[in-house]
Amino acid sequence: MDAALSLDTVTKRYGSTVALDQVSFQVRPGSCHGLVGPNGAGKTTTFGLAAGFLRPGTGTIRVLGREPHDRGPFRPRIGVLPQDADLPSYLDVGTLLTTWARLSGEARPEAAARVALERVQLPDVWDAAPRSLSHGMAKRVALAQALLGEPALLLLDEPTAGLDPRAAAEVRSLLSGLRGQRTVIISSHNLTELERLCDAVTVLDHGKVVQDGTMAEITRRAAEFSLQISRGDVPLPELRALPGVARVDLSPSGQLGVRLSPDAPPADDVIAAVLEALLARGVRITALTQGSSLEQRVLDVTSGSGASQSG
Amino acid sequence: MTRTELLRTLRNARVLVLLLLFATSTALVGLLVGLATRGIDAQGPEAAAAASAGILGLLVGDDAFQRLSELPLMVPVVFRADLFFLPLFIALLGYDQLSAEVGTGSVRYLAVRARRGSILAGKFLAQAVVMGVLLALVLAGLFVAGAGLRPDLDLVAYASAAGRFWAGGAALAFGYLALTALCSAMTSGPGSSLLLNVGALFAFWVLDAIGGRAALVHRMGGPASWVEGVRWLSPSAYASGALGSTTTLLASTAAYAVFGAVFLGAAWAIFRFRDV
Numbered sequence: 302m303d304a305a306l307s308l309d310t311v312t313k314r315y316g317s318t319v320a321l322d323q324v325s326f327q328v329r330p331g332s333c334h335g336l337v338g339p340n341g342a343g344k345t346t347t348f349g350l351a352a353g354f355l356r357p358g359t360g361t362i363r364v365l366g367r368e369p370h371d372r373g374p375f376r377p378r379i380g381v382l383p384q385d386a387d388l389p390s391y392l393d394v395g396t397l398l399t400t401w402a403r404l405s406g407e408a409r410p411e412a413a414a415r416v417a418l419e420r421v422q423l424p425d426v427w428d429a430a431p432r433s434l435s436h437g438m439a440k441r442v443a444l445a446q447a448l449l450g451e452p453a454l455l456l457l458d459e460p461t462a463g464l465d466p467r468a469a470a471e472v473r474s475l476l477s478g479l480r481g482q483r484t485v486i487i488s489s490h491n492l493t494e495l496e497r498l499c500d501a502v503t504v505l506d507h508g509k510v511v512q513d514g515t516m517a518e519i520t521r522r523a524a525e526f527s528l529q530i531s532r533g534d535v536p537l538p539e540l541r542a543l544p545g546v547a548r549v550d551l552s553p554s555g556q557l558g559v560r561l562s563p564d565a566p567p568a569d570d571v572i573a574a575v576l577e578a579l580l581a582r583g584v585r586i587t588a589l590t591q592g593s594s595l596e597q598r599v600l601d602v603t604s605g606s607g608a609s610q611s612g
Numbered sequence: 613m614t615r616t617e618l619l620r621t622l623r624n625a626r627v628l629v630l631l632l633l634f635a636t637s638t639a640l641v642g643l644l645v646g647l648a649t650r651g652i653d654a655q656g657p658e659a660a661a662a663a664s665a666g667i668l669g670l671l672v673g674d675d676a677f678q679r680l681s682e683l684p685l686m687v688p689v690v691f692r693a694d695l696f697f698l699p700l701f702i703a704l705l706g707y708d709q710l711s712a713e714v715g716t717g718s719v720r721y722l723a724v725r726a727r728r729g730s731i732l733a734g735k736f737l738a739q740a741v742v743m744g745v746l747l748a749l750v751l752a753g754l755f756v757a758g759a760g761l762r763p764d765l766d767l768v769a770y771a772s773a774a775g776r777f778w779a780g781g782a783a784l785a786f787g788y789l790a791l792t793a794l795c796s797a798m799t800s801g802p803g804s805s806l807l808l809n810v811g812a813l814f815a816f817w818v819l820d821a822i823g824g825r826a827a828l829v830h831r832m833g834g835p836a837s838w839v840e841g842v843r844w845l846s847p848s849a850y851a852s853g854a855l856g857s858t859t860t861l862l863a864s865t866a867a868y869a870v871f872g873a874v875f876l877g878a879a880w881a882i883f884r885f886r887d888v
Contacts, residue, residue: 354720355887373727381724386717391620397721400616404725446721 303366305330305454305484306351311360313346320346322508323360328501333480335495335516336488337595338505339603344488345384347505348458351486352381365453380452382444384459384488388431394418394442395427398449405450417445422471437464444472455485462490473498496520496595506603522592523561523568528575530555533584540578545571613726613734614741621738627705631746634694634701638750642690642757649685653761660685660762671855680855682766683773684758688855691754691777695851698781699788702743703809706789709735710796710883711805719888728884736793736876743785751778780854780861787847787868790875797883820848847871 304327313321321343328334336344349355350362353370362369365377389397398414407413418424421441431439440463447455460476461469469491476498479485489495495502502519504512517523535557540549545565550558565571568591579586593601621627652663661681668677668685671692680688710732713719722731755774759765795809823843830836843849844867853864 349887352720352724354723356885379724381720383717383720386720389620389713389718389721391623392616396616396619401721401725404613404722443721450725 303330304328304363305332305365306334306486307363308347308350309361311350311357311362313343313350313355314358319508321350321357324505324508324510325360326503326510326513328484328486330484331481332500333476333485333487333498335499335502335595336486336505337492337495337502337599338511341507342505342603343508344505345458346508348381348384348456348486348488352379352383352456354383377454378450378452379454379456380447380449382440382447382455382457382460384462386443388434388439388442390430390432392431393427394429394431394434397431398442398446401446402449405452407450413449414445417448418442420448420475421445422468437468440464441468441472444475451483453483455479455483457485457487459489460487461494469494492596492599493594502595504599504602512598512602516595517592519598520592520595521598524592525558525560526568526572526589526591527559528557528579528586528590529588530557530579531585531587533579533582535584536578536582540575543571543574543578546575613730614737617734617738618741621742627742630701630705631742634697634746635750635753637697638690638694638754641693642686642754645689646684646686646757646761649689650761653684653686671852679773679857682769684761684765686761687754687758687773691751691781692852692855694750695781695784695854698784699791699813699847700810702739702785702788703792703795703806703813705742706735706739706792707796707806707809708802709739709793711799712802714799714888715801723888728888729880732793732797732876732880732883736789739789739792740786743789744782747778747781747785751781776861777854780856780864783865783868784847784851784854787871787875790872790879791847794875794879794882797879797886816846816848819843819846823849 306328307326309325311321311324312319324343324347336347338344346355350357351364351369353364353368356370364379367377369377369379371377388394392400395411395414395418398417399410402410402413402417405413415424415427418427421444423438423441423445426434426438426442431442434442440460444457444460447457457476461472464472473494476485476487480498485498487495487498496516499516501515502512503510504519512519530551535551537549537551540546540559545561546559547562547565548558548560552558559571559575561568561571572589572591576586576589649664653660655663661678664681664685665677668680668688671677671680671688710719713722719731751774755770759770791812792809795812796805799805799808820843823840823846826837826839827843830840847868850864850867853860853867856864
């Protein structure tokens with residue numbers, strides 16, 4: 302099956318600055334794919350290239366099997382939530398969305414525009430001027446336009462940035478509902494959010510791909526887990542002797558880290574065996590975490606220049 | 613696309629103020645020129661025509677001033693003044709049509725669903741419709757006001773002159789609208805777009821002035837020079853064609869069609885391949 306998005310040795314320069322350097326990765330159709338990395342890593346440039354807003358210096362990009370800037374009859378059906386793009390101020394929200402729905406090929410543009418606004422929980426702003434909307438509302442209107450035309454691929458650059466917690470949760474719920482129906486590529490500050498939503502992740506740093514794989518691979522869900530011990534004596538030798546356990550470490554704060562050997566049985570079997578051994582010795586456990594957090598993994602593989610995972 | 617862009621243009625406060633300013637300044641100049649020349653028009657058709665001929669000779673380069681002298685003097689004088697300021701007015705009207713949207717990123721909402729050429733065409737056509745209607749309204753006002761100064765007018769010839777003026781003005785507007793579209797397509801901010809547009813207008817005006825001066829020296833008995841020809845590379849050189857004879861009007865219209873096509877073609881080529 303063709304990839305929904307594929308970049309093959311893509312390089313993009315802005316003057317003497319190299320924004321993307323020989324970047325290659327693919328996004329599986331129907332998946333939710335996260336694009337993460339520090340400020341200036343090249344995420345927004347990648348989005349711009351995939352959406353056809355920018356042209357690569359070298360390399361090739363295919364979106365749903367076609368050139369991204371193709372706007373002919375067989376153009377790729379994509380929806381884009383661009384980062385920091387103002388809504389045009391000259392028309393009311395309803396007219397803007399209706400116009401965009403018409404351009405997106407909707408047979409009943411006004412109805413489609415109203416449905417899109419309802420999906421982002423903003424049916425009341427139909428007659429509002431874009432400049433009268435708060436940042437969060439404008440972001441949701443922009444998200445509504447991305448949904449017009451039932452795109453096969455959605456490119457969402459920071460979809461929850463600037464939203465209040467309730468609105469962000471509603472957007473996450475909307476995105477969860479899209480899983481499996483269409484390919485969604487998300488760039489976000491919020492790595493916990495990406496970890497919850499995405500099946501796969503590409504980590505960029507200084508314009509290069511530094512990690513690319515499924516969420517389970519990146520976070521090593523199948524390779525390690527940790528337990529928070531509240532009290533009791535941990536039988537370390539006994540745990541190390543369990544089948545599939547390669548290494549066990551106990552930190553002074555009570556964090557018990559277990560790494561699985563490559564030939565280990567399924568992780569849930571090993572977890573069950575470890576828990577059984579601990580509970581039999583009266584050890585009390587307050588938390589179980591499978592793998593490392595995405596945030597920790599991203600911090601591990603990227604350089605320290607962008608401590609925050611944005612940009 | 614064009615309808616939406618038309619709505620956008622007509623809902624833009626700056627554009628509305630500019631349209632009002634253009635119409636008002638035309639009316640004001642018309643009033644002043646009308647007051648100054650009503651003595652000439654009141655002398656009767658032959659005497660008025662003879663008195664107008666000298667003034668009109670300065671406005672048009674060919675023998676068309678004889679035909680123009682049959683009109684109330686105010687009409688060609690004010691229209692010529694309008695044509696002089698029209699390029700700057702067009703620049704102020706449309707300098708931000710693409711550049712502002714590229715600057716704010718809002719063009720991306722269109723670029724993801726429409727061809728770049730369609731975006732450019734929609735914006736250009738909207739501006740062209742506004743200019744066409746504005747020219748028609750201004751000319752209608754001008755000719756109606758002029759009719760009051762010369763009650764003995766041949767109405768058919770008078771209406772025909774209005775049509776010729778509109779065609780000439782529309783051709784000029786087409787050329788300069790295309791130049792404005794090119795400047796806007798090349799830049800990523802309204803400020804730089806306006807600067808480039810006004811700079812281009814000034815450069816064309818200087819080119820016309822240099823060539824025109826060399827031509828004048830030649831006509832006065834001086835040596836012929838290749839410099840005379842450079843003025844024909846400037847759209848400014850064809851402005852008076854809108855008031856000229858049929859041949860001059862056609863030549864002027866053709867020249868503006870060529871300038872317009874070149875500027876629009878360049879705008880399309882640049883906007884199609886640039887990053888937005």
